[in-house]
Amino acid sequence: MSAVHLTLIGIGTGNPEHLTLQAIRAINAQDLILIPRKGPGKDDLAELRRAICDEVLENEATRLVEFDLPVRDAATADYRRRVDDWHDAIAEAWRGAMAEQPEAARVALLVWGDPSLYDSTLRIAARLDPPPQVEVIPGITSLQALTAAHAIPVNEIGAPFVVTTGRRLRDAGWPDGIDTLVVMLDGTCAFADIDAGGVHIxxxxxxxxxxxxxxxxxxAEVAERIVQMRAEARARHGWIMDIYILRRDHGA
Structure with a gap:
């Protein structure tokens, strides 16, 4: 595979109105846009990417090519090893999809949110050989969409906050010296297992x-309701993307 110009385009949360003008221009500048298929029950994710392209893609020369996204091996006990092997497999899937379109010099992937925030697309791109020239188009993150939905600022005045994962919250607990946590990638509702006293979600x-x-x-009042809402939504759609903010009130 000859070197290509690979553009990673942040597309927000799947709403075409979240696209920046820069993202729309980048989508229309591509020879090839790769659309990952995530398997049964997750067709909506590929469909959302196709819908975005239907909405903004005006360049008739741009081709959309779908590929099957490898599944992460759940048998390996070492989490980092599982992730590394999975990323290797995804890079190989990209390489195979691009090799079928050897004339495509400009290739893009549409990345949920932004490629810089709890996303591994940049790390996977670094595994390609030969290495591509990589361009990143920033996008609206799920954190921004969450704070907008609730009409709140993420930080308190002069105070830091930590962005972490459900796995880290469950395994390491609440970080010392921090009152506000942004929690992403929580498939097990770790918020339901922490001390709920004085915490708002x-x-x-x-x-x-x-x-x-x-x-x-x-x-303490809404954790059970959220667990139920999340389970019902996942059953209805076959997948879920969620995020939350936790804040301690020491005066509570």
């Missing part, structure tokens, strides 16, 4: 999309 699923659902309140 702002939660959202499919934020910024037509399917958006949100809930907020004292964690």
């Amino acid at each position: 702002w939660w959202g699923g499919y934020v910024g999309m037509p399917e958006q659902i949100i809930c907020e309140g004292p964690l």
